Amino acid sequence: MSVSPFDSALLGNLFSDPEIAALFDDRAQIASMLLFESALAAAEARAGVIPEKSATRIAEVCREFNPDPASLAAGTASAGVPVPALVKALKAEIGGDDARYVHFGATSQDVVDSALVLQLRDAVAIIRRRIRKLAKALSAHADTHRTTVMIGRTRSQQAVPTTFGLKAAGWLAPLVRIDHRIDSLSSDLLRISFGGAAGTLASIGVKAADVESNLSEELDLPLADMPWHAQRDVLVDFASQLTALTGALGKMGQDLVLLAQSEIAEVQPGKGGGSSTMPHKSNPVQAEMLVTLARFNAGLLGTFAQAQLHDHERSGASWLLEWLTLPQIITATGAAIAQAVDMVPDLKINAGRMAENLELSRGAMLAEAATFALADHLGRDAADKLVKDAIAKSAENASNLFDELQKLTDAPVDWAHIRNPANYIGQSDVFIDRVLGAAKRGLRD
Structure with missing residues (x-):
């Protein structure tokens, strides 16, 4: 077994999400850091801080430069961050007098954090697009099965009747709220990180504000109120929302695992996984994955939250902890939502078995x-x-x-x-309509 199942050749298709994972692999991170260096040079040239010809040369090389991540490994291990090795390699590639203007006035954390934001921008777009797709499928189930009566269960015991439509609406409602929170959070999350050595931009002098504004335009990222090198609350908030998302999906997965039990058999989720010895089995693998990934993120969030504890203007230890945890939280979220998107539209709803099970309590x-x-x-x-x-x-x-x-x-x-269960489903229809209305309003493309 590899150290991480997310990038395992054996387990990767089960745990990982290639589209999200591609945003956070070594080459993607290097490309994002080079994009920052190119944008910084352009921003400084526009402000008259560095020669325009040097910025042009830097941009040209950054577009084509594709260093082998392994070639930066020793320098990264020595400095504790990949930027010094990357900048050294980039300067060597540029050559001449222009090379001295690479990374001018910036610090490593400006590069890594802004590169992270560029990666997060793409990840957020992918996750929110998938939420919409999943919401559409759940909305269809909620509407179609609003009168499909089934047993309501509390504390694993039969309670009173409900409908499968209301259950599907209950899976949908948190997605609408979480998507709204991620959208609201994005305005604070997706901002440039630019503060120089200790967050003052003193190295750029009187043109610092101009360079900062230009950099914001070059990267199409808003300005922050101040450099956020040691302010990680928004990242923790973002990870919390992703954990809430996987938790909502995990709750749905847990319900589906239970509903798929042979003795209940009210729903068949996903394509089903086989057994090595029991030909009759159809294991709810995708639903189980939602539970697993929810529990994984819930545990990892506590570790990631500790990365908020930076000392003074920067902490290497806290920063490194982010690198260990945040990409995994995002990848787990991507994998969970991808599994759900694949599974939910094809759920097999056994209304006949639901009706049979309603009779088990003999009224x-x-x-x-x-x-x-x-x-x-x-x-x-x-x-x-x-x-x-x-x-x-x-x-x-x-x-x-x-x-x-x-x-x-x-x-x-x-x-x-x-004695007719269909006459005791209360306000189910009203609640379904409310959730469907909220989804329609809140998840417009």
């Missing part, structure tokens, strides 16, 4: 409905006692609750209406 799941119906005639306490007596008789005789009730009371209750 007991409608005891609450019976109690409220009888309370109009007997009062609440008397109705409650009568229903409990009928439940005991039902268990003793293996009979239906409502058959026993009719033996115990002549109250004028429409028992045929009360």
Whole structure:
């Protein structure tokens, strides 16, 4: 087994997400750092800080320069950051007097953090696009199955009837909220990092504000109020939202695993995975992955949150901790949403089995409905006692609750209406409409 299953040739297709992972591999990081160096040179040339011809030369080389990540490894290990080795290699590639203007006035953290933001911008776009796709599939299930009655379960026990449409709406609703929070957070998250050695930009002198503004335009990233080298709260907030997203997907996955149990068989999620020895098995692999990735991110978030504890103007230890954790959180999120997008549209809903399972309690799941119906005639306490007596008789005789009730009371209750689970789903339709409306409003392309 490799150190990380995310980049394992054996396990990668199970755990990883190639589209997201490609944003955070070595070559992608180097390309983003070179984009920053090119944009910085252009910004400084526009402000008259470096010669325009030097900026042009730097941009030309940055576009074509593609160093082998391994060639930067020794320098990275020595400096604790890849930027010095990359800048040295870039200067050597540029040559001549122009090389001295590479990385002019910047610090390594400006490069790495701004490169990270460029990567995050693409990752956010991918994740939010997938949320919309998943939301569309869940919306279809919620609408189609708004009258598909099934057992509602609380604490793993049969409770009262619900509908599969409402259950699907319950999976959808958190996605709408989380997408909104990620969108709101993006305005703070996707900002340039540019502060120089200790966050003052003193090295650039009186033109610093002009260079900063130009750099913002070159990278198409807004300015921050001040350099955020040691302010990592927004990154922690972002990781928290990704963890909330995988948690919401994990809750859906857990429900699907339980609904797919052989004894329940109300839903069949995904394509199903086979067993090495049991030909009859169809394991809910994709649903299980959602649970696994949710638990993984929940654990990793606590480690990542410690990276917020920078000392003074920069902490190498906290910064390194981010590199160990944040890419994994993002990749796990990408993998989870990709699995869900692939699985949910093809869920097989067994409405017939749901109807069969409704009968397993022999009417007991409608005891609450019976109690409220009888309370109009007997009062609440008397109705409650009568229903409990009928439940005991039902268990003793293996009979239906409502058959026993009719033996115990002549109250004028429409028992045929009360014993139909479809008549006790309350405001399910209203709630589904609210969630679908929120999704339609909040997830417009």
